[in-house]
Amino acid sequence: MFELDLGTVNWARAQFTLTAMYHWLFVPITLGLSFLCAFYESIYVRTGKEEWKRLTKFWMTLFGINFAIGVATGIILEFEFGTNWSNYSWMVGDIFGAPLAIEGIFAFFIEATFFAVMFFGWERTSKGFHLFSTWMVAIGSNLSALWILIANGWMQYPVGMAFNPDNARFEMQNIWEVLLSPVAVAKFTHTTSSSFVVGSLFVIAVSSYYLLKGRHVDMAKKSIIVATVFGLLSSLFTAFTGDESAYANAYTQPMKLAAYEGLYTGSKGAGIVALGVLTSGKKIGDGQDPFTFEISIPKGLSLLAKRELNGFVPGIEDLVYGNKAEGIMPVSEKMARGKAAITDLAAYKAAGKAGDEQAKTAAIQRFKANQQYLGFGYLNKPEEVVPPVASTYYSFHFMVYVGTFVILLLALFLRTAFTNKLAESPWLLRFGVASFFLAYLASELGWVVAEVGRQPWAIQDMLPVKMAATNIGAGHVQATFFIFFVLFAVLLLAEIKIMQKQIKIGPEGA
Amino acid sequence: MIGKLDIVTLQQIWWILCSVVGALFLFLTFVQGGQTLLWQVAKNDREKSLVINSLGRKWELTFTTLVLFGGALFAAFPKFYATSFGGAYWVWMLILFTFIVQAVSYEYRTKPNNLLGAKVYELFLFINGSVGILLIGAAVGTFFTGSNFTLNDFNQVTWTNPLRGVEAAFSIFNLSLGLFLVFNARTLGAMYLVNNINFNGVPEFEARVRKSCLTNFLLSLPFLLYVVVSLLLIDGFAVDKAGVVSMVAYKYLYNLLTMPVVLGLLLVGLFLVILGVTRTGLAKATTGIWFGGLGTVLVGLAVFFTAGFNGTPFYPSKVDLQSSLTIYNASSSHYTLTAMTYVALTIPGVLAYVAYVWRQMDSRKIDSQDLADKKAY
Numbered sequence: 001m002f003e004l005d006l007g008t009v010n011w012a013r014a015q016f017t018l019t020a021m022y023h024w025l026f027v028p029i030t031l032g033l034s035f036l037c038a039f040y041e042s043i044y045v046r047t048g049k050e051e052w053k054r055l056t057k058f059w060m061t062l063f064g065i066n067f068a069i070g071v072a073t074g075i076i077l078e079f080e081f082g083t084n085w086s087n088y089s090w091m092v093g094d095i096f097g098a099p100l101a102i103e104g105i106f107a108f109f110i111e112a113t114f115f116a117v118m119f120f121g122w123e124r125t126s127k128g129f130h131l132f133s134t135w136m137v138a139i140g141s142n143l144s145a146l147w148i149l150i151a152n153g154w155m156q157y158p159v160g161m162a163f164n165p166d167n168a169r170f171e172m173q174n175i176w177e178v179l180l181s182p183v184a185v186a187k188f189t190h191t192t193s194s195s196f197v198v199g200s201l202f203v204i205a206v207s208s209y210y211l212l213k214g215r216h217v218d219m220a221k222k223s224i225i226v227a228t229v230f231g232l233l234s235s236l237f238t239a240f241t242g243d244e245s246a247y248a249n250a251y252t253q254p255m256k257l258a259a260y261e262g263l264y265t266g267s268k269g270a271g272i273v274a275l276g277v278l279t280s281g282k283k284i285g286d287g288q289d290p291f292t293f294e295i296s297i298p299k300g301l302s303l304l305a306k307r308e309l310n311g312f313v314p315g316i317e318d319l320v321y322g323n324k325a326e327g328i329m330p331v332s333e334k335m336a337r338g339k340a341a342i343t344d345l346a347a348y349k350a351a352g353k354a355g356d357e358q359a360k361t362a363a364i365q366r367f368k369a370n371q372q373y374l375g376f377g378y379l380n381k382p383e384e385v386v387p388p389v390a391s392t393y394y395s396f397h398f399m400v401y402v403g404t405f406v407i408l409l410l411a412l413f414l415r416t417a418f419t420n421k422l423a424e425s426p427w428l429l430r431f432g433v434a435s436f437f438l439a440y441l442a443s444e445l446g447w448v449v450a451e452v453g454r455q456p457w458a459i460q461d462m463l464p465v466k467m468a469a470t471n472i473g474a475g476h477v478q479a480t481f482f483i484f485f486v487l488f489a490v491l492l493l494a495e496i497k498i499m500q501k502q503i504k505i506g507p508e509g510a
Numbered sequence: 511m512i513g514k515l516d517i518v519t520l521q522q523i524w525w526i527l528c529s530v531v532g533a534l535f536l537f538l539t540f541v542q543g544g545q546t547l548l549w550q551v552a553k554n555d556r557e558k559s560l561v562i563n564s565l566g567r568k569w570e571l572t573f574t575t576l577v578l579f580g581g582a583l584f585a586a587f588p589k590f591y592a593t594s595f596g597g598a599y600w601v602w603m604l605i606l607f608t609f610i611v612q613a614v615s616y617e618y619r620t621k622p623n624n625l626l627g628a629k630v631y632e633l634f635l636f637i638n639g640s641v642g643i644l645l646i647g648a649a650v651g652t653f654f655t656g657s658n659f660t661l662n663d664f665n666q667v668t669w670t671n672p673l674r675g676v677e678a679a680f681s682i683f684n685l686s687l688g689l690f691l692v693f694n695a696r697t698l699g700a701m702y703l704v705n706n707i708n709f710n711g712v713p714e715f716e717a718r719v720r721k722s723c724l725t726n727f728l729l730s731l732p733f734l735l736y737v738v739v740s741l742l743l744i745d746g747f748a749v750d751k752a753g754v755v756s757m758v759a760y761k762y763l764y765n766l767l768t769m770p771v772v773l774g775l776l777l778v779g780l781f782l783v784i785l786g787v788t789r790t791g792l793a794k795a796t797t798g799i800w801f802g803g804l805g806t807v808l809v810g811l812a813v814f815f816t817a818g819f820n821g822t823p824f825y826p827s828k829v830d831l832q833s834s835l836t837i838y839n840a841s842s843s844h845y846t847l848t849a850m851t852y853v854a855l856t857i858p859g860v861l862a863y864v865a866y867v868w869r870q871m872d873s874r875k876i877d878s879q880d881l882a883d884k885k886a887y
Contacts, residue, residue: 061885064617071573072613076606078580079595083603086596090665093588094842101585102853104578109860112570113867119885120567125870133867164843168664169588171843349663470596471668480603487607491614494625501623 004087007474009466012084015481017451019076021444022488026070026495028443031145031192032199032234033063034138037118039226041134045127055219057122058507059203060134062499064119069495073488084477088458088468095161095172096151099179103147110140145195146188153184155459156450157252163371165348165364170462186248190241191446193234197406198443200231201436204413206503208432211423216506224432225417232410239403243304250305250313253460256453258316259389260396261301264290266315266323272300275397278390284317284383316389320382331382338377341370375462384464387455395445395452402442409435512851518838520847524586525818525837527854531579533810537803538572539643539691541565543699543726545612546639546692548632551700551718556878558632559620559886560715564706564876565699566616566887571864573609585850589665589840590825594649597659597667598675601649608642616887643695647688648679653817654741654762655681656828670829683740686733693730694783697723698806701790701799708875723798724791727783741816742766747826747834755823755831765820772815779808 037059044052078100082089089096117125117133125133154160160177161170172178204227207220249257258266262273264284276294302311312326322330344367351359379385409431416422422429454460458468515523544565552558584591595602611634618624619631657678658671671677678684700723709716746761758764766773786802789795818824823834841847880886 057885064885065621068614068617071570072610075573075577075609075613078577078584079602079606082580082584082591082595083599084596086592087664087666089584089596090589090592093584093591094846097581097585097588097591097842098846098850098853101578101581101850104574104581105853105856105860108574108577109571109864112574113864115570116567116871117867120880120883121871122885123879123883124874129870172846172849175845175849470599471666472596472599472674476599476674480599483603483607487610490625491610494614494618497623497625498618498621502621505622 004466004469004471005474006466008472008477009469011474011477011481012469013465015084015477015484016077016080018481019073019080019484019488020447020451022484022492023070023073023077024444024447025440025492026066026073027145028195028198028440029066029202030063030070030141030199031195032197032230033059033066033202034134034141034199035196036199036203036227036230037063038131038135038138039230040223041131043226045131051218052222054507055222056134058219059223060118061502062202062206065495065498065502067115069491072491076484084470084472085458085468086470088463091169091463091468092158092161092459094169095154095158095178098172098175099147099151099154103144107140107144107147110136111144114140142192145192149188149191150179150181150184152450153181153187154178156187156454157181157183157248158459158462163374165345165367165371168345170459183248183252186241186245187450190238190245193237193241194403194443194446196234197231197238197410198436198439200227200234200410201406201432201439203227204231205433205436208429209503210506212426212429212433214423217423219507221417221420221422224413224422228410228413228417232407232414235403235407235410239407242400242403246304247307253454254314255316255319255385256387256392256449257305258314258319259387259392259453260449262290262389262393263301263313263315264317266313266318266326268302268312269299269310270301270305270313270315271296271298272304273397274300278393282389284320284386316386320385331376331379331385334373334376335379335382337370337373338375338379340377341367341374342377344370345374372461375457375459375464378464378467379456384456387453392449392453395448399442399445399449402438406435406439512855513848515848515851517841517844517847520844520851521837521841522819523851524582524841524847525814525824527857528579528582528586529811529814529818530807531575531582532814533807535572535575535579536691536694536810537698537806538568538575539695540698540702540799540803541569541572542612542639542643543692543695543697544639544703545635545699546696547699547703547719547722548635551703551715551722553715553718556881557712557715559881560707560876561703562616562619562635562887563880564703567871567876568702569612569616573613576609586842586847587835587837587840588842590835592665593659593661593667593835593840594657594825597669598649598652598657598678599669600673601645601675601678604676605642605645605649608638608645612638612642619887639695639699640692643692644685644688645679647691648681648684649675650691650813651681651684651687652678653814653824653826654744654746655683656747656826656834658829659827659833660830661827661833683737683744686736686740690730690733690737693726693733694806696726697730697783697787698799698802700726701786701802704790705796705799706872706876708877710877720791723787727787727791747823747831749821749823749834749836753836753839755826755834757831761822762816765816765822769815769820772812772819775808775815776812779805779810779812781805782808 040056044056114133114136118137121130159181160174162173164171203223207223210216210220274295274297276291279288279292282288282290299309301313305313318328320331322328344363348363351363416425456464458465548561552561615631615634619628660668700719703719742763745757745759748758748761749755782801782805786798790798818837823836825835827833
C-alpha cells in the first residue's frame, strides 16, 4: 500500500470534522423536537383543544427550518466516505456499507414520506393519520441515527468480521454482532437520549424567552411542562448510558478512557479526577505530574471502569510501553508484529502472482499469526497511539459538568412549572435560555471525545486514519473544505436569521 | 432460499437492485426538471408558488432516492464507491453541492428574513435542476466511455486526469447524455405539474406547462438520438471469462441484441415516454407522468443493464483496462450480499407506503387554498 501525504490526510480530517460538526448543529434538535412535536400533537388529538394544535404547528415550523438544513448538511457525510476516505471505503465497505444502505431503506424513506404529511397533510389526511405521520417522522429520524451510530460504533469496536488477504479487505462474518455490538447500543442510547435533552432545552429556551417577555404565556407554559418531563427523564437516562459508555470504553478503547480521564499511569483502585487542570507540555514518560491542580475521588475510576474498587485501570503509559504484570503488550511489539504481517501479505501477493503455491501457503500462515496487529504496522512510533489528551480530557469533563447541571436545572424547572411559578422566576428562565447553548456545546464536545479520543485510528487498532484517506492531493481537499466552510456558514446564518424571525413572530405565524 | 444463492446470482441481483434505484431516481428527477421550468412556465408569484409547492411535496423523495442509490452501491459494490467517489472527486462534489443548496431552498425561499432573498433560492433550485442533472448524466456516461483511473494491488485508486472527474463533462457522448437527462427531467417535470396542480381559472398557465412538455421533449431528441446512435456504433469495454478486459467493436449493440429483454425495455420505455408526452402536450390528459415516469424507469434500467451485464465492465478505466470494475470484481462478499438481500425484501413494503402516502396527499390537487396555508413554501 502506498502511504498518503499527511497534508491530504489532515485536510480530509479537517473537512470531515467541519461537515460533521455542522451537521451535528441540527441533528440533536431534529431528534428531540420531532418527539416533542409528536407528544404535543398527541395531546391535541386526545383533548381536541385548538391551543395544542396551534402550539404543535408552531414547534413544527421551527422543526422544519432546522430539518431542511440538517438534510442539506447530512447528504455530504455519506458521500464523503467515498470521496475523501476511499481506501477506508474499500477496506471496510463490505461491513460499513450495509448500515448505510439499511439507513436509506429503513429510515430516510420514512422521514421523507411522512414529513410531507406532517407539514402539508393537516387538511388532506385524517387527524389520526396525521398524528401517525408525525410519530413516524420522529421514529424515522431516530432510526436514521440508529444505523449511522451502529456504523460508527463498529469503527470504535470492530466486531463480526475477518480480514481477507486475497483482496486486502475486511469482510463481514456476522451481521448480528455488528448490529448488536455493546458499543453500538451504548452509543445509540447515549447519543439519542442526550439529543432529546438538547431538543427539550430548545423548547425550554424559546418558551423561557417568551415568559421573560410576557408573550404567548399560556403556550410557553404548556410547552415547558412537556419538554421538562421529557428532558429530565432523558437527562437521567443520558447519565446512565454515559456511564455504560465509559464502562464499555474500559474494555474496547482503554486508551480513549485513559485520555479523557487524564490517566497517565495505571493503578489498582485508581481515583477519578472530578476537577483538574492538566500540566501543559506534559509528555508521556517524562515523569511530570499530569495535573497542576486536581480534586479526585479515590477509587472512583476503578469503580466506573471495572465495577470494582480495586480493579486495575491502565494508564496511557501502560498502554504505550506495556505492563507485563497486567498482561499489556507494548505498542513497539505490536508494531513489529504488524510490520511482519504487512511483509507477509506482500509476499503472499507476490507468490500468488508468481504462481508459487508453496510460498503462498507459507506466507499466509506467517501472516495469520500476526494479522490482528496489521494496523499497528503502519505506525511510525509507539507514541502515535496516544490521542490528543487535552482536548479529549477537557471536552469530556465539560460534557459531564453540563450533563449534571442540566439534570439539576430540569428538576428545578419541573418543580417550578408544577407549582405554576415559572413566570415569577426570571432567573430560572434566564438559565433556561442559556443552558440550551451549554447543552449544545456539550453535545458537540461529546463527539470530540468520541472521535478525537480514538485517534489515530479510523477503525480501532485495525486501520489508522492516515491509511484510510483518498490519494488525491491536499489542494483539492483544501478547495472543497473552503467551499463547504463558506457555503455552510451562509446557510447557517440564513437558518439562524429565519429561526429568530419565526420565534419573534410566534405561534400566530404558524 | 436466499441463503443458498451463489455469489454470481447475488451480484446480479444487486446490480438489478441498484439499477432499479437508479432508474427510479431518474423518474423522480421530475422535481429537478420542474425546478428549471419555474421561470419559464410561471409568470407571476402565484403561479410560481403553485409550482414550488407542488414540487415541494416531493423533493425529499428524489433526494432520498439519490442517497439510497449511493448507500446501495456502497453496500453492494464498495470498490465502485471507493474508486468513483474518491477518484472522480470533483464531479461528485459539484453534484453534491447542487443538492445541498436544493435542500434548504424550498423551506427558506419565502420565509421572512431569509438572508439571501427568494431569487437566490430559486437560482439554487435552477442550478440543482440543470448543473446537477447534467453532471449526473456525464457521470453515468462514463459507464460507457470509461474513466481515468488505475488501481493497485490493494485497490487504492489513482486518478490520472487532473480535472478529477469533471473531464467526463467534456466528452460529447457524456455531455449529450447529461443534456438528454436535463431535458427529459424538464419533460417529466411538466407532466408532473399538469398532474398535480389544479389549473381552474388559469388556463393560460396550464397551456404553458403543457407546451413546455412538448418543447422539452423535442429538445431532448437530438441528444437522445446522438447517445443511442453512438452507443450502437462505438467500441465497448468487454470482459472475458478469465476477467481480462479488452475493447470490442459494437459491444453495446451486441449487448442489446444478445439481451432482447433489455432491448425491449429500451423500446417500450421510449414508447411510453412518447405516449406520456402526447397525452400531456397534445391531449388534455393529466396522466402523462405515469407513462413518462414508467418509460423513464424502463429506459434507465436498459442503460444500467447494458452497462453491467453480458460480460461488460460497468465502470471501465480507459487508461488501464485491467483496472476496470465489473459487477463481479467490485462487489461485497457473499455473506454481505446475502444479508443485504434479506434486507432488500422490505423494499416492496417501502414502495407500498410511499405510494399510499402519495395517493393520500395527492387525492386533491394543489390549489390556492394550499398557498394560503402558513406552512406553504
